[in-house]
Amino acid sequence: MFRKVKIEDAVGLKLAHDITEVNLDKNFKGVAYKRGYKIKNEDIEHFKSLGKYFVYVMDEETLESVVHEDDAAKMLAPLIAGENIDYDKPSEGKVNFYAKINGLLKVDKEKIIAINRLQIPSLPTKHSNIPVKEGEVVAAFRIIPLYCDNSIIEKVKEILVIPSLDVIPFKFKKAGVIVTGNEVYYGKITDKFLPKISSKLKKFDVEVIKSDILPDEKDVIVNKIKEYIKDVDILFITGGTSVDPDDNTKLAIREAGIDIIQEGNPIQPGNNFTIGYYNDIPVCAVPAAALFYKATALDIFLPRLIAGDKISVDEIAEYSIGGLCHFCKVCVFPVCPFGKA
Known part of the structure; x- marks a missing residue:
């Protein structure tokens, strides 16, 4: 594709790459010849x-x-980046992609794999369906x-008719938590569910605007659910999610x-975590595993539920x-393989 020649034989020919100069006397480090x-x-x-x-x-x-490599990155970066994705200028042929907002990263796996199967392009990403913060690097592109x-560029363009990276904003802000269980309702034990769930939701700027502790009485729980779904974006109901008769x-x-x-x-732990919907409102049964x-x-x-x-x-x-789960002695979730489908 390009050839190596003696500098004396290169007069009149065009450089195939930048030439860097480092001159300490002039305090200069940069491109001497482009x-x-x-x-x-x-x-x-x-x-x-x-x-x-x-x-x-x-x-x-x-x-x-x-x-x-720089031109390839300039041409393809705008086609890779979708909703709420920004990117920088190429540096040594590589361009990074950033989340413009806090939200849920969505990666079109089929497109990413198809691009990397061409062998010449390199497009690694973070996992799809994970929460990302504004300014966080979510992917990088270069040709190797x-x-x-x-022809390689044209093939990538054909794959990227629709962008392959997006960040969906977290849309829900108001949550409800219904704690069930006679042992909690009658004061035999102290409820730990509400502070636990509230703490998890706070990380996504979701506020628990309604909460109640109810006995193990089906009709009471039914009526409270119907009441809550009029006012909240997402509802969590804890306790009573296994196979016991009550x-x-x-x-x-x-x-x-x-x-x-379903x-x-x-997923283990948390097999009994159950998701339902009332129109677009998620209603989730949270098992005791979430406490431990x-x-x-x-x-x-x-993160997916809060993003709608x-x-x-x-x-x-x-x-x-x-x-x-790997049940590591020191848990480093979410920077681990757990739940990365």
């Missing part, structure tokens, strides 16, 4: 002083048929060689008119891969 510069006879000694006795050059015909054929939470959720998409999920573990199914699904990202039965099944 890519495409036509080498002159009087440049030979300067090139040698930079240690360049050989350079890489290209003829005009070759230059027209290939794309430099210094140059690539124009566990009425999921029964009450159904009788309140909530469409449960009872439970394959730092990260459970609740934490895996929570509807979750399907098929997606729940996909969480089985990576859905088993």
